[in-house]
Structures are given as structure tokens and as C-alpha cells.
Amino acid sequence: MKPACMPPRKRRFPLDELLSWWDRGRRPLPWRRERSAWRTWVSEVMLQQTRVETVIPYFQRFMLLFPAPARLADAADDTVMKAWEGLGYYQRIRNLQRAATLVVESYGGEVPGNPAEFTLLPGAGPYITAAVMSISFKHPLPAVDGNVLRVIARYRGSRADTRQTAQRDRVRRILARVIPPERPGDFNEALMELGALVCTPRKPDCGHCPLAAACRARRLGLTTQLPVRSRRTAPPQIDVAVAVVTHLGKILVRRRSDGHLNGLWEFPGGRLLAGETRKDAILRKCREELNVDLRIKEKIALVRHAYSHFRIQMAVYRAIPETPLPPTGENLRWVTPAELESLPLPGANRKALPAILEGLEKREEEKRS
DNA sequence: CATCCGTGGCT
């Protein structure tokens, strides 16, 4: 027992314990089978704010479709968006495709193994750069993600707010002095794996943690109180109304070409203004944006959906055009129900699709009888 | 630096 007056001895980070835990316990995930830079890169982009179980099937389909950067660079936009549909954060795939194009143009199709060059590619921030460079090129750069922030906050017994950018930088500097030059990728993955499997947000399994003996949160009984994360304000709820405009068995869809949900196809309509009825909102948006007048029929679906910073309630009405049809083009098309199924759609539209197709089918039957 | 960007699972 050391006297209380002694200065706290500097703890040695339990590197060997961590790495042997990793060697024993690592999960056999698809992107860990063969660590080419492209596979690592794609997996890291998909895993941003997204669960491993969600990513696995997307990753396997994606690598079959685009086994090298050049294949992604050359692919048609709808093909790319369809491969990403449902994963969310669609700017990620746009950045990745732009980056793939740059890799083809500037590096002969080979992912650059130099951190300074790699990090200039769109979508390659500090985390992705460190992850790809350490795992596939053995550069000793700490990859600090949400798992690592939690593990290290507990290990250090730190009450600092992990949502702040400065805290991420601090953890990165701390780990830069610990990461072993021989196994930088394993070190990074081990810390993340530890956060995912053992040092979990709720009910951490300290009995199986290789850092437990050195963990300050555990010693102080603060495990469940750390890490500290400042709270975000609750997302607002908004009302949206859209129209399924049908003509000769086909359905009108438009493609979002900027900002939110960029590149996905949706039904025309939009957000209700204050005091506006759903039908008025649909008529207004279709006049403003498509220059078309509609006759609105019955409501065929009502879906709720939570986006990252707001929730929507979306009402879907059947409608038919009353004025000459707008010219179709790159961002406006008439599609059959089957084509509609195959287009990349935002979550709320996808969610409403069964009710819509069922409603249209039922109405066809009534018309026949 | 704070905010914006999707989605699904869990409590």
C-alpha cells in the first residue's frame, strides 16, 4: 500500500493485455478477411455512426459491385445510390465516389498510402485517415471514434465532455504516445472492439476487460457515470404531405439534387406551412416546383419517420394531373410500380411504399368491377 | 466549435 502523500505513479498502459485480448476475442467480420486499403476504407465509411450488423450485408454487396476504386468511379449514379439506400448519411457515398474518381485520376487507381495525401480526399477526416493508414499501411496514427472516447474516458476516469472536439484531440494525443509501431492497426481495432464488446455504454463487462486492473473509473466506481456527454436538444417534429400522382399506370417521382437526401427519389410534395392544410401544401409545392396542377384524391398512407435532426409525419395522397404534364428529365420521371421499387428512396418514402402500392392496386380492381 | 446529416435497435 503506497502512502497517500506520494505523488500518483504514472500508470503503464496495459498494451500487452489489450493486444492479447484482441488476438483472442476479435470478431471475424467481413472486412477483416483481407485488409486491402480499399476494403478497409469502404468499411470505415459505412461504419460511421452505423452499427456493425447493419453494415455487414451492405459491405458484401458493395464489394461485389465495386471491387476497386475505378469501378465505383465509373458507376452510374442510381447504381451507387441504390447500393447505399437505407444506410443513411448519403453525403458519405457521394464523397466516396468523388474520392474514388480522384484516386483513379491522381494515383492510378491505387489508394494512396501516405496519410498527408489520403486525408485530402473527400470524406477522409482524422478518424478514417488514421483507421485506413494504420490498418492497411501500418502508420502509427490513433483512430479515435466513439468507442475509443468511451474506453479512454473510463480508463482515465475523465469527466470531460466527450462530445466536444477538443476532447477528441486530447485523446488522440494521449494515444499517440501509446500506440505500438509494430501493430498500430491492431491497437486501434482492439480499442474499438473493446468498446463494442466489453466497455459498452450500459452494463460494461469489467470482469472480462484487459484494462480493468488499470481502469480509474472502475477503481472509483464511476464506470456507469462515464463518459459524460452533453445533451442535444430534442429534434422538432414537422408535418409533410406528398402526392402519388398517377397517369396511365405510371407514378411521378422527382430526384432530390441537393442538400438533404441528395440523389434519392421521392414523391412530390413537402412541408406544411403554418396553418396550411395538407392538400394545400401539396398543390402549392407542385405548382411552385413542377409547374403542374393536381386533383387530389383520397389519403392512402400516413407514416412517421425519424431523421437525424427532426421527425416527420408524412401523409400520402393519391392525385391525378389536371394540367399538361411537366417535361420529364434527369430529375423528374414517370415510373411503373416495379421501377419505383428499384429506385433509391428516402426512409419515409420507402416506409410508405407497401401501403401506396396496395392502395393503387385496390383501386385498379374497383375500376375494373 | 456547434450544427447538420439517416437509420435501426434498445430501454
Place this chain on the structure above:
DNA sequence: TAGCCAAGGAT
């Protein structure tokens, strides 16, 4: 249910 969380980056 409503809130929280998950291998972040761009602006």
C-alpha cells in the same frame, strides 16, 4: 413512448 446511442465529416 421518447430518448439515447452507434467504427464521423463537412461546414
